Amino acid sequence: MTETRPIDVSGPGRSFSNRPFIWLAVATFSMGIDGYVLAGLLPQIAGDLDVTPAAAGQLMSVFAFTAALAGPVLGTFTSRWERRTTIVLSLGVFVLGNVIVGIATNYPIALSGRVIAALGGSLLNAAVTGYVIALTPAEHHGKALSFILGGWMTATALGVPIGLVIGQSSWRLPMILVAVVGTIALIGIMLRLPHLHLPGGTLVDRLRPLGQPRLVAGLLITTGILCGSYACFTYATLILGPHFKAEWAIVAIMFGYGVASMAGNAVTGRLVDKFSAIRVLTIVLVGLLLNAVLGMVALMVAPLVVAAVWSLVWFFAAGVGNGGAAVPQQARLATMAPDSAAIVMALNGSAISLGSALGSGLGGVALTAGSSANGLLGVSAAILAVTVVLHLLVTRASRRATGS
Template sequence: MNRVDAGEPGAPGSRHLVSPLLPLALATFAVGTDAFVMAGLLPAIAADLDVSIPAAGQLVTVFALTLAVAAPVLSWLLSPLDRRKALHLALIVFVLGNVATALSPNYPIMLAARILTALGAATITASASSAAVAITSEERRGRAMALVIGGLTLSTALGMPLGNLIGSVDWRLTLWAVAALGVVAAIGISVSLPKVALPATSLTARLAPLRQTKVLTILTATLLVMAGHYAVYTYIGAMTTEATAGSFPQALTMILFAWGVGVLAGNFLAGHLADKLPALGVSLAALAGGTVLLAISPLTVSHLIIATVWAAIWGATDGMASVVQQHRLVTIAPASAPLLFGLNSSAIYVGVALGGVLGGLSQDRLSITLLGVPAAVLALLATAVTFTEGRAKNQAKVSAVEPEYSR
């Protein structure tokens, strides 16, 4: 079992459970805002640092790749530390990276600053998620993870537009604001999160889940479904041009906000359902629902109201998939939660990057409004992988109880 200091707020069964979860959610909100807001700041950054927009775009690419590679490695290296100390260390690096980014006088220094920021961000989500698991009882685990991951989700619906609004005055102010969020999260964690130590296990035991087919299957499904969803999300502005053309200036913002609200609602719905129902069934429902929503997107993106409603429902399936996949991972091996959450973060960010690339390549052969079709194929593959894993599990159970007959 995890060791939580007795009597502290947030110990399992505490009436003040939400208190320590809020700064964890704020930490993931800061990470998500930092990751997603940069795309909207690229023109201003390029002009300020006197580089091309494609060159400035490499700041986003380097951040994502560094995070994807570093997340499982650093999560494993920091796993012997109690969760509060691990989060403090990660947030210090994250804040320093954002301060360095805001002060960057030229492109090379800013590139190095983004790498530093990514190294801090790499373990925040994993450490926050594993801390949430440690301080909650098993029957409330899904809802706790939904709240923490909800911070990441809220960053797309609220953090990204607010960051771009601040950036319209000065892009450097956005980075200062993100750094301030990191400081507030660190203070909140110091005040409300109990000291949580993960079970003392050997290196072999911590790495054991990597030999399980179920873990690899879940990570593969996560990568595929994220690639499918973000192949569309990356180009949603271009896809909905017909719907937003001639409408009020904030029409696209309304669609994106509806998507973000849907994702947030899906997070909490999945957290509740995963605590009450078999997680595999919830996962299949979310993946299959997302597949259908992507497949019908060509029928929805030409009308503003329909596109907005579609985006909200589609976002809900995306949010459900994110939470329930993490829930399934931690159920396999709670003692290896930091490593598993780190690998899950890698799968998510690689999927996001892959989705953007595949979405761009698909436009060479398809109309932009049909982009949801190849995206649905990726989501269908994720559903098939998950269904196959569940079927194999059920067959194994049947085989285990079948009587043996003499030949």
Template sequence: MYRLLVLTFGTFAVGTDAFVVAGILPDIARSLDVRASTAGLLITVFALTYAVSSPVVAATTASWPRRRLLIAGLLVLALGNVLTAVLPTAGLVLASRAVAGLGAGMFTPTASSTASALVPAERRGRALALVMAGLSAATALGAPLGTVIGTQFAWQATLWFVAALAVLAAAGTALLMPAVAPAPAVGLRTRLRPLTDPRVGFTLLTTLLVFTGLFTAYTYVAEVFDRATGGDGLTLAVLLSVWGVGAVVGSLAAGRLADRVPVRLILRTAIAVVAVDFALMPLSSRYLVSSVVALFVWGVCGWATLVPLQHRLIGLSPEHATVSIGLNASATYLGTAASGVTGAAGIALFGAHGLGPFGLLFLLLGLGSSVLATRLIDDPSRGERALSLPEPEVSK
């Protein structure tokens, strides 16, 4: 159990790094003398590097001992954050976020595969859920705490905080993690093979579009809710914590429901509710009480989509489950990466307070993609092309 908790702490460090920048974005922009939309590219670079590097690293380091790769990923993550804290110009800071994203791409998929190898087959689901709970915990605790540190001291202190988390996780991994044999070597072409099945492709497209919509507003959350916070960092940290608590609630609830309720129903309900929430955000973000409600609903329904999407992918192709889940993680981070650009475009077109309705457009596109995936699943002959898979028993 303690070995899984070490991995959970590592994903907590990765998740804190991924989400904390949004809370200190105005301070970073002022310090580097750039616009907030430009500073938002820090999130884009981190997430894009993670998304692109993750499958490549998994393919090229398949023969590495798992413990070595876990430690290396965490140390690279720490190095990237140290560089972000000390480098003097915006261009160099952007490059440092690529270093941190590479570390995250090395660690997170490896943590999932290691967790699976540490437990019997009948406990793998719970092991994976425990390890990935570190990401949800980061939204509820790590990112708000990092925001408080940044507002009370300086934004650079937040990056030192994340680097310390990564170093502690690396030390725990070195001391407590047993030697785990590397996974069988799988080439990059094999890892990308599930993409040739349009049912998988439209499911991954759903992830990409939904998380682009969700994070279009989150990347610039400080600006979106500035009327409610009055620019106060502590109030913003409380709001981020509310969003994070909602994320934990949504993830856990969706995990339980996915075994009892058709996945299509969970996805459609969650996307529809968060779409209404986003449509009302220009009004709800004016006042603190309504902002709390808006952020909690956003966290619950937004994160309630991820587990059903993973559930659908596993049901479609059990033998490719590890690869499909890895590709889904890449799609999640590609959506996060795109949100820096889409958010900047939304601010230019409609202002920061209009980012909710602007993000709604991507949510509706994601809903459409999910419906198309469901139709292909209902008629497997239309969805199967290159994988020659048996007709799956999948929650739709």
């Protein structure tokens, strides 16, 4: 049995170091490209695979739903495995799935590749987060999670625009890019990441946190945040397109969104270590809600030039909020069930995937029902309003439970 070695993330006279987790951040970078780039390539995919754009969009939906269902089950099945081994195998499956999509000769093969990639990705997300939480002192959880999630945020700023550019010649190239980046991360993890053994558990153990209504409601907040985000982000080109018709402009705007997400993630990661995660999350959620409401009003009633400027303000502010919500939400969930942190993170990964799928679906339903693209901001605002109320109720219940 391999000996567990804790990661030295800080020491006397030294500040927190991200170096031990760098290859995990590269892994999340590859997942970030995969999570966003397909939305901008649906017409090319549909034409090449001879399906409708709606069917091409199912390549995103099937990934999200597979990940939501598979995360807890696979997490339980592998819970007694050494953690680095779990990360390596899950990343390998994720890379394999993307290779299959990249070389698929027809739609069923591409769909199968997305399912395989989702199986690996769902386990990878939970394994990486649980690994970081287990080997990081509580006072540095915010910084560590921010660094790991920074890989995902960096993908929206760099990987997705690059993927969209090279995807104009072939939509398959971004999938190969994901596989290459994932392979680089895989090699780095195998060579540099220390081993770690954590207590295993049964499926009953893994799902036991769901017996706590307060925690279930906390997980639904994750779903609400992602649902509100993807209701608009999936169709961002429809919202921004009338104001910015040039192809390069959309790529530049997506780059700006990624930078905004990185900034939000970095700032809240440090704020969580100084203030309570609940306080930081409250500010972020209220900010996202106000941004959606003001953005919808401005885009619908403002003059064209003002609407164009405000569309950028709304989109970049949404990037800051969506990027900034992840760390305080994960930190809050970890404190709600400190003895089941790895399990809760697996369930949170499912909540993320579920929210992404629901948001894309609700946005599509709204458009089919006759809503304008700008009206999707109203859909997002409604979802976020419910999420804010739920957050306040969970916060109140948490204070009662802790007596604070």
